[in-house]
Amino acid sequence: MRLLVVEDEPDLLRTVAQALREDGYAVDESPDGTDGLFKACTWDYDAIILDLLMPGLSGWDVLQKLRQQKSTPVLILTARDGIGDRVQGLDSGADDYLTKPFHLSELKARLRALIRRSVGQSSSEISIGELLVDTRTKTVTRNGSLIPLTPREYSLLELMAMHRGKVVSRTQIYDHLFDENEDSLSNLVDVHVSNLRRKLGRDFITTRRGQGYILHD
Numbered sequence: 001m002r003l004l005v006v007e008d009e010p011d012l013l014r015t016v017a018q019a020l021r022e023d024g025y026a027v028d029e030s031p032d033g034t035d036g037l038f039k040a041c042t043w044d045y046d047a048i049i050l051d052l053l054m055p056g057l058s059g060w061d062v063l064q065k066l067r068q069q070k071s072t073p074v075l076i077l078t079a080r081d082g083i084g085d086r087v088q089g090l091d092s093g094a095d096d097y098l099t100k101p102f103h104l105s106e107l108k109a110r111l112r113a114l115i116r117r118s119v120g121q122s123s124s125e126i127s128i129g130e131l132l133v134d135t136r137t138k139t140v141t142r143n144g145s146l147i148p149l150t151p152r153e154y155s156l157l158e159l160m161a162m163h164r165g166k167v168v169s170r171t172q173i174y175d176h177l178f179d180e181n182e183d184s185l186s187n188l189v190d191v192h193v194s195n196l197r198r199k200l201g202r203d204f205i206t207t208r209r210g211q212g213y214i215l216h217d
Contacts, residue, residue, distance in 0.1 A: 001046040001115055001155060002026040002176045006036030006062065007077070008054040012100075016049065016077075019104050020111075024138055024151040026179040033057030040066050044175050047114050049107075052078040052089070060092065067093040073114040077102070112136060119162045126161045128215070131200070133161045147199060152177065156192045160205065160215040169212035 003025050007013040010031065017027045028043070030036035034057045040048055048066075052059035063074060073095045078085070081099040089097050095117075096110050112124065112135055124136040132141045138154055140147045149157065155177050160168055173189050182188075193213060197205055206214045 001159065002028070002043070002179065003111070004028045004030065004036065004039055004043075004045045004048045006030040006033065006040075006048065006054070006059070007051045008032055009051075016104075016107070020108070023108055024155055026155075026177055026182075028180050033059060033062045037062045037065055039180070040072065041069055043180075044070075044172075045072050046118070046176060047073040047075060047111050049075050049077050049111075050094070052076060052080055052085075060088075063089075063092050063094060073118045075107075075110055075114060077107070109136075116162075121162055126158075126164075128161060128164065133158060149199065150195075152188075153192055153195055153199075156189075157196060157200075160213065164215045167208050167212045167214045172212070 003020055005013060005017050005020070005027060007016065008031055013029055013031060017029050020027045028039055028045075030039055033054045036050070037057060040062070050059045050062060059076065059078065063076075066072065066074070074093065075096040075098060076089045076094045077098050077100065079100045086097050095114055098107060098110060116122065116124065116135065124134060126133040126135065130142050131147075134140070135158060138151075138158075140149055140154065140157060156173065159173065159176050170189050178188070193205055204215070206216065208214055
């Protein structure tokens with residue numbers, strides 16, 4: 001899953017982005033509202049973490065302009081902890097609101113919930129035949145036995161599991177699994193699909209030639 005962090009405090013931006021990368025997310029960073037709005041409107045993120053108090057284009061401005069174009073889940077992360085600020089943020093189109101200081105574990109849990117809700121997934125566990133994908137622990141088991149996957153392999157499986165029964169194009173995979181610094185012309189998608197088939201079964205992922213891939217229930 002791919003996230004965007006918009007935060008003007010350099011140390012906090014680095015800390016949050018690194019923690020999310022270590023959790024298996026592809027993460028883009030923006031140090032101000034102008035750059036953040038551009039990226040948010042250019043790519044289809046699974047969720048956006050947005051600070052409010054930024055010079056130039058504020059988080060309020062970013063949220064207002066973004067909602068004119070996209071419904072990407074937005075989690076406001078800010079030092080403004082008043083009830084009025086929370087109400088304004090949620091009424092302005094934010095999906096969640098977390099105040100500073102905060103625990104990274106709570107931030108990650110809220111992001112997982114936002115991403116699940118955005119695709120209509122109510123539970124943190126997704127059953128696919130004998131497989132169980134746990135989006136909380138980011139693990140995959142078959143009949144109770146753990147299947148070892150790399151973080152990128154897990155991310156691809158989670159993406160397809162959340163859209164099971166639907167064709168997921170190569171462009172969608174690139175947009176949701178790789179950040180802005182990775183080479184989208186590489187054969188990484190083919191490699192990861194091949195690895196998943198080797199570990200989960202050749203027929204687990206079906207190729208739709210010219211369209212993408214599909215994972216059936």
